[in-house]
Each structure stands twice: as C-alpha cells, then as structure tokens.
Amino acid sequence: MDHSGEIVLVGCGNMGFALLEGWVDRAGIPAAGIHVVEPGEPLRQRAVARGATVYDDAAGLPAALRPHAVIIAVKPQIVGSMLGAYHRFTDAAVFVSIAAGVPISTFETTLGEAAIVRAMPNMPASIGKGVIAAFANAHTDDGQLAYVTDLLGAVGSVHWLTEERLVDAATAISGSGPAYLFHFIECLADAGVAVGLSAETALALAKQTVGGAAALASTSAFSPAELRQQVTSPNGTTAAALEVLMTEPGLADLVKRAAEAAHRRALELAIPT
Numbered sequence: 707m708d709h710s711g712e713i714v715l716v717g718c719g720n721m722g723f724a725l726l727e728g729w730v731d732r733a734g735i736p737a738a739g740i741h742v743v744e745p746g747e748p749l750r751q752r753a754v755a756r757g758a759t760v761y762d763d764a765a766g767l768p769a770a771l772r773p774h775a776v777i778i779a780v781k782p783q784i785v786g787s788m789l790g791a792y793h794r795f796t797d798a799a800v801f802v803s804i805a806a807g808v809p810i811s812t813f814e815t816t817l818g819e820a821a822i823v824r825a826m827p828n829m830p831a832s833i834g835k836g837v838i839a840a841f842a843n844a845h846t847d848d849g850q851l852a853y854v855t856d857l858l859g860a861v862g863s864v865h866w867l868t869e870e871r872l873v874d875a876a877t878a879i880s881g882s883g884p885a886y887l888f889h890f891i892e893c894l895a896d897a898g899v900a901v902g903l904s905a906e907t908a909l910a911l912a913k914q915t916v917g918g919a920a921a922l923a924s925t926s927a928f929s930p931a932e933l934r935q936q937v938t939s940p941n942g943t944t945a946a947a948l949e950v951l952m953t954e955p956g957l958a959d960l961v962k963r964a965a966e967a968a969h970r971r972a973l974e975l976a977i978p979t
C-alpha cells in the first residue's frame with residue numbers, strides 16, 4: 707500500500723480508535739499522517755500515544771491539508787450536522803463513513819458530487835482481524851476504490867457490496883456480530899461456573915474455546931456444519947447439549963431475531979432525528 711497519503715479520522719471513540727490501532731500497530735501506516743478530530747480530551751490523548759496528530763475541532767486542521775481520505779467515525783445521529791466542516795476536502799479526498807444506517811444520500815446532501823464510501827468494519831480491526839463490507843457511490847474513481855481497499859484491507863478482509871442496502875444487512879451480521887460472540891463467551895463462562903468451575907477458569911476456557919473454534923472454522927476445509935458433526939460423538943455430551951440448542955426454535959431462531967432487530971435499527975438510523 708502507498709503510505710504517503712494523509713488521512714483525517716473524524717471521531718476516535720471505540721471504532722475510530724480500533725481503526726487507528728489497526729493501521730498504526732498492525733499495518734505500519736505512519737501515524738504522523740493521520741489527523742484525528744475528536745472532542746474528548748482522554749480520547750485525543752490515547753490517539754497521541756499512538757503518534758497521531760490531534761485536534762478538538764475540524765477548524766484546527768491545517769489550511770494546506772489535502773488528505774486522501776476522510777473517515778467519518780462519529781455517531782450516526784450527528785453525521786448530518788458535522789459534515790459541512792469537511793466540505794473543503796471533497797476535491798481531493800474520498801469520504802469513508804462507518805456510521806451505521808446513514809445513507810450515502812445524507813452525505814451527498816452536504817458534500818455534493820463527492821467520492822463517498824459507506825463501510826461497515828468491526829471491532830477486531832484493532833488487531834488486524836476485522837471484516838469490512840463496503841459500497842461506493844458513482845463518484846468514486848478506480849484509484850480511490852483501490853486506495854480504500856488497501857486502507858480497509860490493512861485491518862481486515864474487505865467485501866465490496868453491489869447494493870447500498872446490503873451495508874445495513876452486513877451491519878446486522880459482521881458490524882454488530884462481535885458483540886454477539888462476546889455475549890456468547892459471557893454465557894459460556896457463566897455456564898461453566900454453574901457446573902462447578904471457578905469464574906477465572908470458566909472465562910479462560912470459554913474465551914479460548916470460542917477463539918480456537920473461530921480460527922478452525924476460518925481455516926478448515928470443512929464447513930461449520932461438518933466441524934460441528936466432528937465434535938459430536940453419537941450419544942455423547944455434545945449431542946446432549948445440541949439437542950437443547952437445536953430443538954426448534956433454538957439458537958438459530960434467537961440469532962435470526964437478534965440480527966433482524968439490528969437490521970431494523972440500522973434502517974431506523976437512516977432517518978435523520
């Protein structure tokens with residue numbers, strides 16, 4: 707990847723900082739070229755600790771700055787009101803929004819015929835293991851598409867989508883998905899305590915089980931269903947557990963309803979408050 711381009715990162719909260727960490731710590735993108743706009747003093751300080759240049763407001767950005775990319779990582783509800791301050795970058799930069807639900811049309815209302823990408827990363831980007839779904843508007847040229855693919859690809863695998871509405875679907879699966887898995891780890895650890903393990907041992911076993919199973923599922927030639935069958939001895943312990951998890955409506959229904967709720971919320975976030 708060409709590391710010479712400068713980046714403006716707007717919002718350095720949970721996900722903005724995860725991207726910053728991934729770019730600087732894992733992908734070797736020079737922190738000095740990353741300009742972070744973030745009102746929160748402690749959050750600016752942790753960005754400074756990674757080597758980024760920080761500002762409490764867009765007005766502080768240097769007049770001569772011509773970034774290759776402006777990353778919008780603020781809450782969906784405030785996107786519309788803060789975009790105007792970045793209009794001056796539209797002639798040189800591609801705008802990459804990670805805001806859940808906010809449609810490209812909201813950006814075009816303020817930015818006009820700018821290059822805009824709607825991307826949905828997830829938290830494991832902070833350790834270079836993210837997955838990012840993305841959709842670009844028609845004003846994004848091939849060079850900008852390649853640049854954004856490299857930039858997002860530096861922190862995870864990038865999947866370009868053919869329709870913007872699919873970004874909301876991806877949000878419900880991979881954007882929010884890490885939280886589902888973190889909750890599953892909590893549940894598995896609690897279950898471990900219930901059958902007699904110490905809290906510390908139960909959490910260690912639960913974390914490594916989910917991490918190991920995810921790594922195996924990612925790298926194995928077998929499908930998740932085949933791997934599940936390999937763990938399940940006839941009339942054994944796993945079969946006893948899966949009878950609980952897979953008897954309808956079961957876990958499948960619960961996960962489907964959870965993802966549908968996330969998807970509905972993404973659609974609601976498209977409507978300006």
Ligand SMILES: NC(=O)C1=CN([C@@H]2O[C@H](COP(=O)(O)OP(=O)(O)OC[C@H]3O[C@@H](n4cnc5c(N)ncnc54)[C@H](OP(=O)(O)O)[C@@H]3O)[C@@H](O)[C@H]2O)C=CC1
Pocket residue numbers: 716717718719720721722723743744745746749779780781782784788804805806826827828829881882
């Ligand atoms: N968390 C996640 O795993 C993921 C989040 N996203 C999306 O990323 C975006 C950010 O989410 P998340 O990081 O969790 O939220 P956070 O609230 O942690 O981060 C947003 C940050 O932006 C700051 N901010 C507010 N106004 C401005 C402004 N005008 N200019 C610059 N920064 C500003 C906020 O400060 P303050 O709090 O003081 O207002 C806050 O520190 C959201 O749109 C979300 O949908 C996408 C994928 C995954």
Ligand SMILES: O=C(O)[C@@H]1CCC=N1
Pocket residue numbers: 806877881882
């Ligand atoms: O919860 C949210 O709305 C954001 C989007 C995906 C993950 N976090």
